[in-house]
Structures are given as structure tokens and as C-alpha cells.
Amino acid sequence: MQRFRELSPLKKKEATFGWKLVSPAIILIGLFILYPVLYNIYLSFFEVSLTPGVPNKFVGLQNYKELLTDPTFWNSFGITMLYVLITVVGSILVGLGIALLMNKEFPGRGIVRALILFPYVAPVISTVFAWQYVLMPLNGPLTILLSNLGIMDVTKDLVNDPNNAFIVVSFYSIWKNFPFIYLMILSRLQSIPQDYYEAADIDGANGWQKFHHITLPELYYVIGSLVLLRGIWNFYKFEEVYLLSKEARTLPIYLYEKAFTGLPELGVAAAIATVLFVVMMVLISIYVRKVLKW
Amino acid sequence: MVVRKRSFIKTFLFWFFIALVVIFVAYPFAYMVSVSFRYDSDAFDPGLIPENPTLTQYAQLLGLQESIRQQMSEEEEQLMKLLESLPEEQREQVLQNIQSSRRRESFPFLRWFGNSLLLAGLSALTSLIIGIFGAYSFSRVWYPGRTLVQRGVLLVYLVGGVILSVPLYDLFVRIGLTNSGGTSMFALYIIYIIQTLPVSMYMLGNYFRTIPESIEEAALIDGSTRIGTIMRIIIPLSMPAIITVFIYAFMIGWNEYLFASIFIRPYPGAYTLPVGLREIFFSEHAVWAKMMAASVLTAVPVIVLFMTVEKYLTAGLTAGGVKE
Numbered sequence: 001m002q003r004f005r006e007l008s009p010l011k012k013k014e015a016t017f018g019w020k021l022v023s024p025a026i027i028l029i030g031l032f033i034l035y036p037v038l039y040n041i042y043l044s045f046f047e048v049s050l051t052p053g054v055p056n057k058f059v060g061l062q063n064y065k066e067l068l069t070d071p072t073f074w075n076s077f078g079i080t081m082l083y084v085l086i087t088v089v090g091s092i093l094v095g096l097g098i099a100l101l102m103n104k105e106f107p108g109r110g111i112v113r114a115l116i117l118f119p120y121v122a123p124v125i126s127t128v129f130a131w132q133y134v135l136m137p138l139n140g141p142l143t144i145l146l147s148n149l150g151i152m153d154v155t156k157d158l159v160n161d162p163n164n165a166f167i168v169v170s171f172y173s174i175w176k177n178f179p180f181i182y183l184m185i186l187s188r189l190q191s192i193p194q195d196y197y198e199a200a201d202i203d204g205a206n207g208w209q210k211f212h213h214i215t216l217p218e219l220y221y222v223i224g225s226l227v228l229l230r231g232i233w234n235f236y237k238f239e240e241v242y243l244l245s246k247e248a249r250t251l252p253i254y255l256y257e258k259a260f261t262g263l264p265e266l267g268v269a270a271a272i273a274t275v276l277f278v279v280m281m282v283l284i285s286i287y288v289r290k291v292l293k294w
Numbered sequence: 295m296v297v298r299k300r301s302f303i304k305t306f307l308f309w310f311f312i313a314l315v316v317i318f319v320a321y322p323f324a325y326m327v328s329v330s331f332r333y334d335s336d337a338f339d340p341g342l343i344p345e346n347p348t349l350t351q352y353a354q355l356l357g358l359q360e361s362i363r364q365q366m367s368e369e370e371e372q373l374m375k376l377l378e379s380l381p382e383e384q385r386e387q388v389l390q391n392i393q394s395s396r397r398r399e400s401f402p403f404l405r406w407f408g409n410s411l412l413l414a415g416l417s418a419l420t421s422l423i424i425g426i427f428g429a430y431s432f433s434r435v436w437y438p439g440r441t442l443v444q445r446g447v448l449l450v451y452l453v454g455g456v457i458l459s460v461p462l463y464d465l466f467v468r469i470g471l472t473n474s475g476g477t478s479m480f481a482l483y484i485i486y487i488i489q490t491l492p493v494s495m496y497m498l499g500n501y502f503r504t505i506p507e508s509i510e511e512a513a514l515i516d517g518s519t520r521i522g523t524i525m526r527i528i529i530p531l532s533m534p535a536i537i538t539v540f541i542y543a544f545m546i547g548w549n550e551y552l553f554a555s556i557f558i559r560p561y562p563g564a565y566t567l568p569v570g571l572r573e574i575f576f577s578e579h580a581v582w583a584k585m586m587a588a589s590v591l592t593a594v595p596v597i598v599l600f601m602t603v604e605k606y607l608t609a610g611l612t613a614g615g616v617k618e
Contacts, residue, residue, distance in 0.1 A: 018435030025428035126589035236454025
């Protein structure tokens, strides 16, 4: 890399101009993203006081000790991992299936395509109320339907029961986010040259063989990146989980309740955030090396 | 091309799956719309088609019709008559009590809608403007450290809102931006900008690279300044991407609950839609029809926005670089 003072005057002017243009963004990101990440780690070693004038108390690793010996934390940790696994796999399977279906021409495709984007586009708060309505115990239409099919009891409260809330939340996440996967996969599908399939037809390949030997390899990197993106996003997911059912105790919910409800324990919450961040970083680096082979 | 006649079973299965997809997607929306056209007392009537359809929920939310909660009860009306004989000061006192209890029970949907519109709109606009210049800088101008800037912007993807919630809250409390509804909204404005800025820059940067540099060079030779070419060439040519980014950023602000609940919970006048609707939902019961009407009204603006630019949106999303 060339150093700034070695540049020609014209290039210097250009470089200064570039920095000037990007500086508002850099300052904002530095001040409100990078600095808070570091400040968060700092806070995790303190008992944070929100009373003005009372300084934070340094407690060393106390917050981490408290956290790692708390069974609720480990429970949340497990739920989070399961939630990420189910939602990533589920939304990719659903998105892939529907993308394959929508890749064919049929009358009314335009309308169906627009409709498919609805869950992704509609605000979380609206769709959450709709799902809570259909899943109401006793009265909810979906509850009644499921009990008529003999799948479950009509009195069962799916949403607010801590034992199964996370299943509902996972299902909701798949429903809400599959359109994103579907869009990405569909656009990749449409760029696969048709002659691959024609050649396979001539060789007498059947549908499954074509899918296995042409479509899937072409989709490898898209799906690989989607797993990464959705994995990251679902790991941190707060709104979609909390608003539908705060009984689904994933780590972000645990953090929120520690930090902002009851007696705030910001230091412990900062420790949770740090753990979340570190786990995420480790998972990402392993994944990027092993699966995406960057 | 090998032409194969599709069998009846295959066609049947195909349409069966299409129907399944439509039901899967539309199921909760169908009930949301249906219930929104019912009276609260009919909210759990079976079937999708309301038996006594009514627009009353919408009329009440939009302030076209007084809700029962706003109408005075008989008791209150009698009280009002009694009040006329009271001395001035005492009357004021009682009136205030009545008003405050009624305000607590009302559903200021339009106010929350306005707050959400203001916050999401302004932050998306600001993020867009800063993003345009930032993206231009790292996609078109060369300087030492540019790669670092590009990577840094990508790295921000790894930081979720939850991780920032504790330090940002602490930070804003210390600056004193949490002690009134107005300042808390300002804090949210900043937070929504930074939540959307990385994605704005990334998406716009990708788009700017597709504009041929020769167009810009021609303008520069004709004596245009760099800023001039951004204004007169880059921005007009990137309109599809710019609109997509704006809508995307708008959506993020419109949906945001985490920070909004932390910062504006104590100030009902500053509530955004997600916070307001959730508070109402947990504080009152049997308001299903109204909740559904409110949900429809919350969803309609964004769905309409998206559908009008669906073509661009799909292109923008799939160009990579999307953040929720």
C-alpha cells in the first residue's frame, strides 16, 4: 500500500476528497458501533450503576462467574443453538422448495410471487398479533383446526407455554424469513444456463439426477452464504422472538430481561453480550473456513 | 429440446403445492384482515367471512369515530351536570381527573403512527444521504486505507443490535438523552441511522460500480466538479437502488422494537407503533378486532411501498449486502 505523503499532489487531493466523503459514515459507525462493542467488554467487568454520581464498581470476572454457573444461562444457550439450527435449516428447505416451484412458468405466477414476499415485508408487530390470534387456546382457528386433526389438545396454549414456545417461535421465524432465502435462490436458479439441463435430458437423466448433479452444485455457494447470514441474524434475533412469545427464552431475551426489566444488572448483561459475540465470531470463522473455503 | 408430456398426476401435484404455498403464506393475513372488519364481540366467530362486517374499528383508529372508551359514561355525564354547581377551582380539578383517566384508556393510534413515520422516515433519509457519499467514496475514489473502510463496513454485520443495547443505553443515559420523550426519540434517530448505514453503503456501493465510469469522466472534462457529478449523474442513474435502500432502511425503523422499548417506554407521547401496540395489547383485553385493524394499518403502508417497487427490490436484495 502506498503511503499518503508519497502520493502525487493530484492523487493527494483525490484521497483527501474520498476521506472527506466517507468521514460522516466512519465517525457514526466508530462512535455508535465500534466504540460500544469495546465499551461493552469493559462494562462486563463492572457492577454498573445507573445512579448519577455513583461510579461503577470493578468486580473482575464476577459477572462471568455468575453467568457461567447459572443454569438459566446454559438453558438459554441450548435453546438459542436449537432455535438457530431449526430456523436456518427450516427456512432454507422451505425457501429452496418454493424457489424450485416458482422457477416454472404457470398462469398466476406474478400474483403468487408478490404474495410470497408478504411475510418478509409485513411488520413483525402485525404478523405477531395475527399468529397469536390464530394460535389462541380454545378460540384460535388454527388451534381448533389442529385439535380437530387430533394433533393437539384444544386447551393447549402453544404461544405462552415455556415448554414449547420456542417451537412456535421457530416456526414463525421460518414463515417470516423464507422469502429472503427464496429470492436469493430463485435469482441464482434463473442464471443457470438451460443447456446444462438439455444436455442432461439427452443423456436420459431423471428429475432427481438433474437436481442432484446440476442444480445443487450451482446453488452451493448461495446456500452456503445464506446459512451464514441467517445464522448470524437468527442468533441475535430479538424482536421476532420476544414479541411473539417472551417465554421462548433465547439468549437475547435473557440479556434483555437481565438488563432492562426488574432490577437492571447491566454488568451481567454486558457479559452475556460479550459471550454472544465471542461465540458468534468463533462459529463464523470455523464456518467460513470449512464450508465456504475462503 | 426434449419435449415431454406432463402427466396428469404431475400437473395435479404441481398445483397442489402451489395451493399449499399460498395457504402457508396467506393464512395469518387472511384472519388478520377478516377479524379487523368485525366487532370486538364477534372476534372469535368461526369462518373467514365476517357475519356482521363493520368499518368501526378502522374509523375509531383513524379518529373518524369516537370509541366507547372516549364516549362519556352515564356516570360521568351526571358528574358533569353536578360540576356546573361547583366553584371554578374544584370543577377544574375534577375535570382533569376525568380527562386523565380517559386518556389512559384511549388508543392514540394516529399519534404512534406519526411518531413511527417521523422516526423511520427521517433516519432512513439521513442514512441514505450519508450512505450515498460514503458509498461513492469507497466505490469510486482511490485512497490509502480504502480496503480497510470497505472491510470495516462489512464487519459491522457481525454486530447485532442486542450486543449494542447495553453499551448504547449506558452511553445515552450518561449523555442525558433519556430524560424526556423528545431526547429519547433523538437517541432512537441516531440508533436507526447506524443500524441502516452499513447496509445502505454496501448496497449503494455495489450499484455505483455498475455505472460506467466513462459517463462521469465526460462530465468532469466538461468542467463539472466531483460533487456535481454525484448530484447530476450518479444520483439520477441510481434511483432504483436509492429507492430500494430508502425503503429498506425505512422498514428497519418501522419494525424496530428493542431500542424503542428501552428508550421511550416511560414516555407514552413518544411511542412508536411496535411499542404502543404491544403496551395496549398487554394492558387491555378483548380488543382483538381493534388489534387486528391496527395491525392491518401498520402493515399496509410498507406492503404498498414494497409492492410498487417490487422489481427493484428483488434486484437490490439479490445484489447481496442486505441487513435486517
